[in-house]
Amino acid sequence: MLRSAGAADAMDGLMQPRPLTIAHIVERAERLYAHKCVTTAGADRHTYAEVVHRVRRLATGLDLLDVPVGARVATFACNNRRHLELYLALPATKRVLHTVNIRLSSEHLEYIVNHAEDDVVFVDRRLLPRIWPSADRMPRVRHWVVLPDGSDHPIPADPRILDYDELLMRADPFAGSFEDAFASADENLASGLCYTSGTTGRPKGVLYSHRSTVLHCLGTLAAGLIGLSESDVVMPIVPFFHANAWGLPYGALMAGASLTLPGHSADPVHLLQLMEAERVSVAGAVPTVWSSLVPRLGNHDLSATRFLLGGGSAVPPSLSETYRAATGVPITHSWGMTEVSPVGAIGGTRTQHRGATEEEQVAVRAAQGQPLPLVNVRIVDVETGRALPRDGHAVGELQVSGPWVASGYFRRGADDSFTDDGWLRTGDLATIDADGYLRLVDRIKDLIKSGGEWISSVELEAAIASHPDVAEVAVIARPDPRWTERPVAYVVLRDGSDHTAEELLRHITPMVAKWWLPDDIVFMTSLPKTGTGKLSKSSLRESARIG
Ligand code: ADP
Numbered sequence: 001m002l003r004s005a006g007a008a009d010a011m012d013g014l015m016q017p018r019p020l021t022i023a024h025i026v027e028r029a030e031r032l033y034a035h036k037c038v039t040t041a042g043a044d045r046h047t048y049a050e051v052v053h054r055v056r057r058l059a060t061g062l063d064l065l066d067v068p069v070g071a072r073v074a075t076f077a078c079n080n081r082r083h084l085e086l087y088l089a090l091p092a093t094k095r096v097l098h099t100v101n102i103r104l105s106s107e108h109l110e111y112i113v114n115h116a117e118d119d120v121v122f123v124d125r126r127l128l129p130r131i132w133p134s135a136d137r138m139p140r141v142r143h144w145v146v147l148p149d150g151s152d153h154p155i156p157a158d159p160r161i162l163d164y165d166e167l168l169m170r171a172d173p174f175a176g177s178f179e180d181a182f183a184s185a186d187e188n189l190a191s192g193l194c195y196t197s198g199t200t201g202r203p204k205g206v207l208y209s210h211r212s213t214v215l216h217c218l219g220t221l222a223a224g225l226i227g228l229s230e231s232d233v234v235m236p237i238v239p240f241f242h243a244n245a246w247g248l249p250y251g252a253l254m255a256g257a258s259l260t261l262p263g264h265s266a267d268p269v270h271l272l273q274l275m276e277a278e279r280v281s282v283a284g285a286v287p288t289v290w291s292s293l294v295p296r297l298g299n300h301d302l303s304a305t306r307f308l309l310g311g312g313s314a315v316p317p318s319l320s321e322t323y324r325a326a327t328g329v330p331i332t333h334s335w336g337m338t339e340v341s342p343v344g345a346i347g348g349t350r351t352q353h354r355g356a357t358e359e360e361q362v363a364v365r366a367a368q369g370q371p372l373p374l375v376n377v378r379i380v381d382v383e384t385g386r387a388l389p390r391d392g393h394a395v396g397e398l399q400v401s402g403p404w405v406a407s408g409y410f411r412r413g414a415d416d417s418f419t420d421d422g423w424l425r426t427g428d429l430a431t432i433d434a435d436g437y438l439r440l441v442d443r444i445k446d447l448i449k450s451g452g453e454w455i456s457s458v459e460l461e462a463a464i465a466s467h468p469d470v471a472e473v474a475v476i477a478r479p480d481p482r483w484t485e486r487p488v489a490y491v492v493l494r495d496g497s498d499h500t501a502e503e504l505l506r507h508i509t510p511m512v513a514k515w516w517l518p519d520d521i522v523f524m525t526s527l528p529k530t531g532t533g534k535l536s537k538s539s540l541r542e543s544a545r546i547g
Contacts, residue, residue: 019187023178041263056173205410243342335368392433469497
């Protein structure tokens with residue numbers, strides 16, 4: 001054993017124990033990047049100075065509402081500037097920003113708001129009709145603060161309902177330093193709360209801390225990773241409620257990049273127009289959204305694009321290559337989970353791939369990438385828990401640890417998502433190669449067991465998605481008396497195209513083993529999505545069972 005193991009007399013350094021806080025991000029943006037802009041839907045345009053001035057009013061406004069320090073405060077909002085103000089003011093004043101998924105069923109919504117014991121809900125005016133019917137079943141919520149969003153949805157006459165802008169007008173701007181108020185505070189204070197979607201069982205709350213958020217922010221800012229800089233214009237298409245929009249809002253503020261927020265519309269033309277008009281250089285979205293933009297990519301000048309981030313589910317290589325052809329920039333894979341703040345790994349090629357063939361580079365870009373600094377990953381045998389080699393071949397459950405990885409769930413006690421030595425079990429199957437690249441094979445629960453062998457639904461989907469007329473595809477297992485399970489593909493074709501199952505099978509035959517070919521290809525007009533816009537295989541399985 002090393003002499004250093006357990007040495008109690010090791011010496012402390014003499015550096016300042018200043019806590020890592022979101023308060024610093026707010027004040028840095030105010031001091032250094034006052035002139036930079038936050039734009040919502042191409043119309044609402046404010047400088048960081050104006051935004052932080054309103055954050056200062058909101059800080060006092062929260063006191064006027066008697067919101068206790070440590071209270072959870074929910075946001076039920078799209079990606080807009082007022083939501084960003086809440087992203088800043090709540091943690092900067094030691095309240096906890098609880099971003100609630102606006103697409104949840106009322107049952108999950110009520111469970112989450114009650115479980116979090118949210119004190120106040122801030123809600124976009126146009127979204128009020130989705131949550132207000134549940135208000136009486138959320139008895140702990142004292143105030144409902146409506147964020148003006150340009151819509152004119154009726155607002156019920158109820159004393160619990162307040163107007164956000166009126167609250168800010170009533171509140172004097174806080175004149176002090178948010179950061180100083182943290183000087184003696186613990187950087188491990190909670191800053192944000194986000195529930196995983198809970199496809200099985202109850203949603204689980206992931207409680208971020210100031211420290212984890214700042215470190216995650218720095219981790220993604222590193223050059224060679226997302227590498228946000230002052231000259232970027234960042235567009236988080238990924239919703240603010242999807243794991244802090246992958247850290248892009250805090251990252252943009254920390255780097256001094258401008259932010260372009262899409263507002264409530266996910267219409268492909270709207271998104272592409274924004275990217276073109278605002279000269280967006282960095283954008284992040286799930287693959288289904290990237291795929292929806294494909295037919296119109298050629299109509300827009302996207303020459304400002306520098307980095308496109310794709311995550312949440314596997315980005316088919318063909319989709320990434322379509323973007324590379326159209327914009328010069330592929331979609332860079334990012335692997336993450338709500339529990340990992342969310343970014344754990346970033347893909348793309350490195351110097352060692354410079355001499356590689358085009359095909360080899362495409363294969364590298366298809367991998368989920370290398371872990372971020374400070375993040376550790378390992379793969380283990382699902383049955384035995386034994387560590388597996390990093391040889392690019394052994395497939396095991398991916399486990400992860402690091403300072404922005406959850407150590408447990410909010411108010412849940414022990415959970416088998418964590419190993420005895422404190423690592424997070426991701427539920428993903430992966431390989432890790434000698435360069436440390438992760439390659440996700442599938443989610444454990446999505447893998448198809450056929451005749452004692454495994455079929456990766458992700459690989460089959462990538463093969464089918466490589467057909468230019470396929471807009472969306474999901475492959476699930478169908479129970480089979482002989483083989484245990486067989487793959488079935490659900491496909492949405494692009495508008496105006498028409499293909500038979502045989503044609504698609506012919507297309508993928510050279511790409512996959514014969515016994516991998518789906519037993520059935522079912523054409524659909526759309527596929528069910530989760531609240532975060534990913535394809536929902538659990539809903540497909542459910543409807544396949546019923547149908
Ligand atoms: P949910 O489980 O509700 O979808 P998350 O958004 O936290 O919530 O999803 C995390 C999961 O998404 C990961 O465990 C993994 O299965 C999948 N995922 C995330 N990023 C990628 C990626 N780049 N490639 C493939 N799968 C991904």
